[in-house]
Amino acid sequence: MNRQEQDKPAAVPHMARTDIQRKWQSQTKTVGLTLLLALLVGLLAGCSGSGLAQEGNTEGKLSITATTGMVADAAREIGGERVEVTTLMGPGVDPHLFKASQGDIRKLDRAAIIFYGGLHLEGNMTRILEKMAAQKPVIAVTDKMPREQLIGTGEGESGEYDPHVWFDVNLWKHAAEQVRDTLIQEDPDHAGQYREQAERYLEELEKLHQYVQQRMNDIPEEDRVLVTAHDAFGYFGRAYGVEVVGLQGISTAAEFGARDVSTLRDYLVEREIKAVFVESSLPARSMQAIIAGAAQRGHEVVIGGELFSDAMGEPGTEEGTYIGMVKHNADTIAEALQ
């Protein structure tokens, strides 16, 4: 064994070794390689043991995958017991920065229908969702919203809109209608059921719209200013007559600059704004900097509470539904600014 090895030409000069090294090398070589192989086989066997089996069918129900909680909620309300809805992005997830896991693409692969927000809300996932539309119904719930009712982002390529449409409850009704129409088209046998449930849901949305309007009207007109960390509330402000001032740009990926902070601080002092708001899917750090800045200039601002912006609350809680989340936002804003 030793002889043979010495006969091999050394590929690199620094491979030259003493005889003692060689002796130990040849003994541990076999042990090492065997262990390596055993571990590899074990790893592979352990993995394949559980297999890549498909999960069971959902008893004739229509399986639906939705990207955000808001979209999933609409599908659940309108589909009722006829559908099984899974959500990709849970509480606290920022849809712009979402990265799909293996389980997420399985959910997409298995779904009979996929609903998503659209208007580039889902970042670089949008391209793939558009491609998937060739294979199954993949519907952007904002697709049929009248474009003149959307807020353009002004800059950049034409045809780019603010995707945070769900905070204008009236506008979000279009999303519910889109979900209803898709369900009827894909499962016409139960069209009546879907129509009925959609009817009920739309009524609830109408009530919600009036409730939010009512709450905002409670705030003295000059105090209707909503200061938040990122511009997710453009539609909310427009629909309910609230001036919205954001620290960050449209996308959460962009960082704010020092100038933004001081401009906003001066604005708070000038307008004597009582409260600012933090968001569930963003850190509160930036807002605290501004509060400290305003305090230095002798103006006291408090954090009025946490608003839900891109994601809803934990499932099972009131804020884990679309209606509960919008109500929470409206109540939080009204109570802090009154």
Add this chain to the structure above:
Amino acid sequence: MMDFWIILTAVLVASACSILGCFLILRRMALVGDAISHAVLPGIAIAFLMSGTRDSMWMLLGATAFGLLTVFLIQTLQTFGLQSDASIGIVFTALFAVGVLLISLNAQHIDLDLDCVLFGEIAYVPWDTWTLGGIQMGPRAVFMLGITLMVILLLLGLFYKQFKICAFDPAMAAACGIPVLLFHYLLMGMVSMTAVSSFESVGAILVVGMLIIPAATAYLLTHRLGIMIGLSVAVGIVSAISGYLVSYLLDASIAGCIVSVAGILFILALIFSPSSGLLVKFTRRSSSARTAS
């Protein structure tokens, strides 16, 4: 089918990168993949400014051009006598800075993030298909990476001896009459093309990881180039397949799992390698201590 396409894509990326990685490790240029992943930014910006769209065809074109420029500059600086790590560092930071500058001057409000416009995601590969004359041809990435791998195999197959001598001993290669510089540029060109086309289909981390880890693992196990390439590809493919299985079990990011498995294989090789592993070094030391006493 989804699983099959993802695993196939991962195996193609792993193979192409592990082969090239061997040459990069020998030439002490393993980080060139990471350098390219940053240095293509000005290419993206210029392509956007010229075309006015974020269409992936244009982005790929800009990235390819700057990928090639990057490796060309790195190679040229090295030819002037600068160390390989320094030339990689200079070229990619400078180009990246130019990219940041171009974007902040001209396109500040557009989402021109590399993550968004160039880097793909292996999870989405099965649905990014293309059609030829109305026939579904399967995922685009599989074709692009398959062609890349074939070009690599063809070039290396034809000029294996030349590439090998250039990697180990450029001076001797030059003495033998091999156009060393040409082969350096050829190798770097292949690396650039592979890196950019893989970035576009599977994202950066997988490519950078696969360019370094399998080849480094193989280097611990053998010092013969032919065997090293074979082992490197084996490590790459095993990581790709078992990494995908791990991502299934953990419900986690696919690229993350594949690179992590490659990292675990590297650690195993580091411990158990018959020539330079920790186990060998330990037994060697205790044995010499025994002989001394």
